[in-house]
């Protein structure tokens with residue numbers, strides 16, 4: 549990603565500036581925040597991950613784009629305060645929603661995909 553943006557490894561300020569765009573939702577007009585009761589554990593967190601992915605797919609169906617933003621959870625305590633979420637809940641994740649700039653370099657670089665056989669252990673096939 550940083551390569552596509554022309555940000556060298558040594559360009560700490562440039563990389564931080566890119567990271568800071570998270571706090572502006574990358575210019576998206578809508579920001580979705582998710583949180584859940586604290587008693588829910590990793591199984592339910594994975595459910596929420598699936599729910600977020602479903603939302604992202606449905607957004608595509610409507611011609612919208614999104615970027616899941618786990619970064620907001622870095623400040624989970626502050627986010628709960630900001631969003632008036634009580635102490636019985638845990639802040640989970642954010643998601644910027646809008647229309648991508650199809651010409652922006654950030655939206656135009658190849659992401660190599662790990663081959664299936666590297667991430668799935670096939671037994672008895």
Ligand SMILES: Cc1cc2nc3c(=O)[nH]c(=O)nc-3n(C[C@H](O)[C@H](O)[C@H](O)COP(=O)(O)O)c2cc1C
Pocket residue numbers: 570615616617618619620659
């Ligand atoms: C759960 C999750 C959390 C993410 N959090 C962030 C984030 O905080 N900031 C960010 O810039 N991108 C975040 N991303 C986006 C990824 O960096 C990446 O741009 C996005 O998943 C698109 O990847 P793709 O090229 O595989 O489609 C997140 C993605 C996922 C799935």
